[in-house]
Amino acid sequence: MFGLSEGYREEIVGRVVRNLLDVQILRLVEVEPLWGYRIKKQFESDFNVKLRHGALYPTLNVLEQRGFLLSRRQQKDGRARKVYAITTSGREFLSSYYGVLREQIRC
Amino acid sequence: MFGLSEGYREEIVGRVVRNLLDVQILRLVEVEPLWGYRIKKQFESDFNVKLRHGALYPTLNVLEQRGFLLSRRQQKDGRARKVYAITTSGREFLSSYYGVLREQIRC
DNA sequence: CATGATATGTCCAGAAAAGGACATATTGTA
Protein backbone atom coordinates (compact mmCIF):
# COMPACT_ATOMS: atom_id res chain seq x y z
CA MET A 1 0.00 0.00 0.00
CA PHE A 2 2.84 2.36 0.86
CA GLY A 3 6.48 2.43 -0.26
CA LEU A 4 9.53 1.39 1.70
CA SER A 5 9.99 4.82 3.24
CA GLU A 6 6.46 4.83 4.60
CA GLY A 7 7.08 2.68 7.68
CA TYR A 8 6.63 5.57 10.04
CA ARG A 9 3.47 6.83 8.35
CA GLU A 10 1.02 5.64 10.98
CA GLU A 11 2.92 7.27 13.82
CA ILE A 12 3.10 10.60 11.99
CA VAL A 13 -0.55 10.53 10.91
CA GLY A 14 -1.53 9.78 14.52
CA ARG A 15 0.51 12.67 15.85
CA VAL A 16 -0.68 15.14 13.21
CA VAL A 17 -4.37 14.33 13.56
CA ARG A 18 -4.21 14.32 17.37
CA ASN A 19 -2.24 17.55 17.69
CA LEU A 20 -4.11 19.33 14.90
CA LEU A 21 -7.52 17.83 15.63
CA ASP A 22 -9.35 21.11 15.05
CA VAL A 23 -7.65 21.56 11.67
CA GLN A 24 -8.56 18.04 10.58
CA ILE A 25 -12.18 18.59 11.56
CA LEU A 26 -12.21 21.80 9.51
CA ARG A 27 -10.75 19.92 6.53
CA LEU A 28 -13.64 17.43 6.66
CA VAL A 29 -16.35 20.04 7.11
CA GLU A 30 -14.81 22.13 4.30
CA VAL A 31 -15.90 19.47 1.79
CA GLU A 32 -19.51 19.38 3.03
CA PRO A 33 -21.48 20.25 6.18
CA LEU A 34 -21.28 17.43 8.73
CA TRP A 35 -22.42 16.57 12.27
CA GLY A 36 -20.31 15.19 15.13
CA TYR A 37 -21.10 11.52 14.72
CA ARG A 38 -20.41 11.56 10.96
CA ILE A 39 -17.14 13.42 11.57
CA LYS A 40 -16.11 10.76 14.08
CA LYS A 41 -16.88 7.92 11.66
CA GLN A 42 -15.22 9.60 8.68
CA PHE A 43 -12.18 10.42 10.80
CA GLU A 44 -11.70 6.79 11.70
CA SER A 45 -12.09 5.54 8.13
CA ASP A 46 -9.96 8.33 6.62
CA PHE A 47 -7.07 8.29 9.09
CA ASN A 48 -7.51 4.92 10.82
CA VAL A 49 -7.26 6.82 14.11
CA LYS A 50 -9.82 6.42 16.89
CA LEU A 51 -11.51 9.71 17.73
CA ARG A 52 -13.10 9.99 21.18
CA HIS A 53 -16.42 11.80 21.14
CA GLY A 54 -15.33 13.22 24.53
CA ALA A 55 -12.66 15.10 22.60
CA LEU A 56 -14.68 15.79 19.46
CA TYR A 57 -17.70 17.66 20.80
CA PRO A 58 -15.77 20.16 22.96
CA THR A 59 -13.49 20.83 19.96
CA LEU A 60 -16.52 21.52 17.75
CA ASN A 61 -17.74 24.03 20.34
CA VAL A 62 -14.36 25.77 20.37
CA LEU A 63 -14.33 25.93 16.55
CA GLU A 64 -17.78 27.54 16.61
CA GLN A 65 -16.72 29.97 19.35
CA ARG A 66 -13.71 30.97 17.23
CA GLY A 67 -16.05 31.59 14.31
CA PHE A 68 -14.60 28.85 12.10
CA LEU A 69 -17.77 26.76 12.11
CA LEU A 70 -21.48 27.58 12.23
CA SER A 71 -24.04 25.04 13.47
CA ARG A 72 -27.71 24.54 12.87
CA ARG A 73 -30.01 21.99 14.50
CA GLN A 74 -31.46 19.46 12.10
CA GLN A 75 -34.18 16.84 12.53
CA LYS A 76 -33.63 13.78 10.33
CA ASP A 77 -35.60 10.56 10.92
CA GLY A 78 -36.32 11.59 14.52
CA ARG A 79 -32.61 12.16 15.13
CA ALA A 80 -31.52 15.55 16.46
CA ARG A 81 -28.35 16.47 14.64
CA LYS A 82 -26.16 19.52 15.00
CA VAL A 83 -24.87 20.14 11.49
CA TYR A 84 -21.72 22.24 11.16
CA ALA A 85 -20.72 24.31 8.11
CA ILE A 86 -17.40 26.07 7.57
CA THR A 87 -17.28 29.89 7.61
CA THR A 88 -15.07 32.37 5.73
CA SER A 89 -12.80 32.62 8.78
CA GLY A 90 -12.61 28.85 8.86
CA ARG A 91 -11.46 28.78 5.24
CA GLU A 92 -8.87 31.44 5.98
CA PHE A 93 -7.58 29.40 8.88
CA LEU A 94 -7.26 26.35 6.62
CA SER A 95 -5.57 28.51 4.01
CA SER A 96 -2.91 29.45 6.57
CA TYR A 97 -2.51 25.80 7.45
CA TYR A 98 -1.96 24.76 3.85
CA GLY A 99 0.51 27.64 3.48
CA VAL A 100 2.59 26.33 6.39
CA LEU A 101 2.52 22.79 4.92
CA ARG A 102 3.71 24.10 1.55
CA GLU A 103 6.63 25.84 3.26
CA GLN A 104 7.50 22.59 5.02
CA ILE A 105 7.69 20.54 1.83
CA ARG A 106 8.66 23.53 -0.35
CA CYS A 107 6.48 22.78 -3.37
CA MET B 1 4.86 39.93 4.41
CA PHE B 2 2.01 37.45 4.14
CA GLY B 3 -1.33 37.65 2.29
CA LEU B 4 -4.76 38.30 3.77
CA SER B 5 -5.40 34.62 4.45
CA GLU B 6 -2.17 34.30 6.43
CA GLY B 7 -3.38 35.91 9.65
CA TYR B 8 -3.35 32.59 11.48
CA ARG B 9 0.09 31.61 10.22
CA GLU B 10 1.99 32.31 13.44
CA GLU B 11 -0.39 30.23 15.54
CA ILE B 12 -0.14 27.27 13.17
CA VAL B 13 3.66 27.48 12.82
CA GLY B 14 3.93 27.59 16.63
CA ARG B 15 1.74 24.53 17.03
CA VAL B 16 3.44 22.53 14.29
CA VAL B 17 7.00 23.21 15.46
CA ARG B 18 6.10 22.57 19.11
CA ASN B 19 4.17 19.36 18.49
CA LEU B 20 6.55 18.06 15.83
CA LEU B 21 9.74 19.35 17.43
CA ASP B 22 11.69 16.19 16.66
CA VAL B 23 10.67 16.35 13.00
CA GLN B 24 11.72 19.99 12.71
CA ILE B 25 15.10 19.17 14.26
CA LEU B 26 15.53 16.36 11.73
CA ARG B 27 14.67 18.76 8.89
CA LEU B 28 17.44 21.13 10.00
CA VAL B 29 20.05 18.39 10.50
CA GLU B 30 19.09 16.85 7.15
CA VAL B 31 20.62 19.87 5.38
CA GLU B 32 23.92 19.66 7.26
CA PRO B 33 25.27 18.20 10.53
CA LEU B 34 24.57 20.56 13.44
CA TRP B 35 25.00 20.77 17.23
CA GLY B 36 22.40 21.71 19.83
CA TYR B 37 23.23 25.36 20.22
CA ARG B 38 23.26 25.98 16.45
CA ILE B 39 19.94 24.14 16.09
CA LYS B 40 18.43 26.37 18.78
CA LYS B 41 19.64 29.56 17.07
CA GLN B 42 18.58 28.44 13.59
CA PHE B 43 15.20 27.36 14.92
CA GLU B 44 14.53 30.80 16.32
CA SER B 45 15.56 32.62 13.16
CA ASP B 46 13.77 30.17 10.82
CA PHE B 47 10.45 29.88 12.67
CA ASN B 48 10.52 32.89 14.99
CA VAL B 49 9.70 30.48 17.81
CA LYS B 50 11.73 30.34 21.04
CA LEU B 51 13.25 26.91 21.59
CA ARG B 52 14.16 26.00 25.18
CA HIS B 53 17.42 24.11 25.46
CA GLY B 54 15.72 22.20 28.30
CA ALA B 55 13.46 20.73 25.63
CA LEU B 56 16.03 20.52 22.84
CA TYR B 57 18.76 18.37 24.38
CA PRO B 58 16.47 15.61 25.68
CA THR B 59 14.80 15.52 22.23
CA LEU B 60 18.20 15.13 20.55
CA ASN B 61 18.93 12.19 22.86
CA VAL B 62 15.61 10.55 21.96
CA LEU B 63 16.31 11.05 18.24
CA GLU B 64 19.70 9.35 18.67
CA GLN B 65 18.14 6.52 20.70
CA ARG B 66 15.62 5.97 17.91
CA GLY B 67 18.48 5.81 15.42
CA PHE B 68 17.45 8.91 13.47
CA LEU B 69 20.53 10.89 14.45
CA LEU B 70 24.15 9.97 15.13
CA SER B 71 26.39 12.17 17.25
CA ARG B 72 30.13 12.64 17.42
CA ARG B 73 32.03 14.81 19.88
CA GLN B 74 33.92 17.65 18.26
CA GLN B 75 36.49 20.05 19.68
CA LYS B 76 36.37 23.45 18.00
CA ASP B 77 38.28 26.42 19.54
CA GLY B 78 38.23 24.74 22.94
CA ARG B 79 34.46 24.24 22.71
CA ALA B 80 33.12 20.73 23.20
CA ARG B 81 30.36 20.26 20.66
CA LYS B 82 28.14 17.27 20.07
CA VAL B 83 27.56 17.30 16.32
CA TYR B 84 24.56 15.38 15.04
CA ALA B 85 24.18 13.90 11.56
CA ILE B 86 21.03 12.33 10.10
CA THR B 87 20.94 8.58 9.47
CA THR B 88 19.18 6.52 6.79
CA SER B 89 16.36 5.81 9.27
CA GLY B 90 16.13 9.52 9.97
CA ARG B 91 15.70 10.24 6.26
CA GLU B 92 13.04 7.54 6.00
CA PHE B 93 11.19 9.10 8.91
CA LEU B 94 11.30 12.50 7.20
CA SER B 95 10.17 10.87 3.98
CA SER B 96 7.09 9.55 5.77
CA TYR B 97 6.47 13.00 7.20
CA TYR B 98 6.60 14.66 3.78
CA GLY B 99 4.30 11.95 2.46
CA VAL B 100 1.68 12.76 5.09
CA LEU B 101 1.97 16.49 4.32
CA ARG B 102 1.47 15.81 0.60
CA GLU B 103 -1.69 13.84 1.38
CA GLN B 104 -2.93 16.74 3.49
CA ILE B 105 -2.57 19.31 0.73
CA ARG B 106 -3.06 16.75 -2.09
CA CYS B 107 -0.38 18.02 -4.47
C1' DC C 1 37.74 40.73 35.77
C1' DA C 2 33.01 40.92 34.93
C1' DT C 3 29.55 40.18 31.50
C1' DG C 4 27.58 38.05 27.48
C1' DA C 5 27.86 34.46 24.16
C1' DT C 6 28.79 29.66 23.29
C1' DA C 7 27.84 24.92 24.78
C1' DT C 8 25.42 20.93 27.16
C1' DG C 9 22.98 18.94 30.58
C1' DT C 10 19.20 17.92 34.63
C1' DC C 11 15.11 18.69 37.46
C1' DC C 12 10.65 20.07 39.15
C1' DA C 13 6.11 22.31 39.77
C1' DG C 14 2.24 23.66 37.44
C1' DA C 15 -0.54 23.47 33.22
C1' DA C 16 -2.54 21.03 29.49
C1' DA C 17 -4.05 16.93 27.25
C1' DA C 18 -5.55 12.16 26.92
C1' DG C 19 -8.31 8.12 28.22
C1' DG C 20 -12.22 6.56 29.71
C1' DA C 21 -16.32 6.65 32.35
C1' DC C 22 -20.92 8.67 33.29
C1' DA C 23 -25.23 10.30 31.23
C1' DT C 24 -29.30 10.34 28.11
C1' DA C 25 -32.39 9.56 24.07
C1' DT C 26 -33.99 7.50 19.66
C1' DT C 27 -34.06 3.99 15.98
C1' DG C 28 -33.41 -0.47 13.87
C1' DT C 29 -32.70 -5.32 14.30
C1' DA C 30 -32.41 -10.05 16.10
Add this chain to the structure above:
DNA sequence: TACAATATGTCCTTTTCTGGACATATCATG
Protein backbone atom coordinates in the same frame (compact mmCIF):
# COMPACT_ATOMS: atom_id res chain seq x y z
C1' DT D 1 -36.99 -6.94 24.65
C1' DA D 2 -32.40 -6.63 24.61
C1' DC D 3 -28.55 -5.02 21.92
C1' DA D 4 -26.13 -2.33 18.46
C1' DA D 5 -26.01 1.91 16.11
C1' DT D 6 -27.01 6.79 15.90
C1' DA D 7 -26.46 11.19 18.33
C1' DT D 8 -24.66 14.64 21.78
C1' DG D 9 -22.89 16.02 25.92
C1' DT D 10 -20.05 16.28 30.68
C1' DC D 11 -16.66 14.92 34.13
C1' DC D 12 -12.69 13.15 36.45
C1' DT D 13 -8.29 10.92 36.94
C1' DT D 14 -3.99 10.00 35.08
C1' DT D 15 -0.44 11.05 32.08
C1' DT D 16 2.20 14.10 29.40
C1' DC D 17 4.11 18.51 28.39
C1' DT D 18 5.70 23.35 29.23
C1' DG D 19 8.19 26.92 31.31
C1' DG D 20 11.70 27.98 33.94
C1' DA D 21 15.21 27.20 37.22
C1' DC D 22 19.56 24.92 38.64
C1' DA D 23 24.20 23.54 37.21
C1' DT D 24 28.74 23.84 34.91
C1' DA D 25 32.49 25.21 31.70
C1' DT D 26 35.01 27.84 28.02
C1' DC D 27 35.84 31.92 25.23
C1' DA D 28 35.64 36.74 23.70
C1' DT D 29 35.08 41.58 24.71
C1' DG D 30 34.97 45.89 27.21
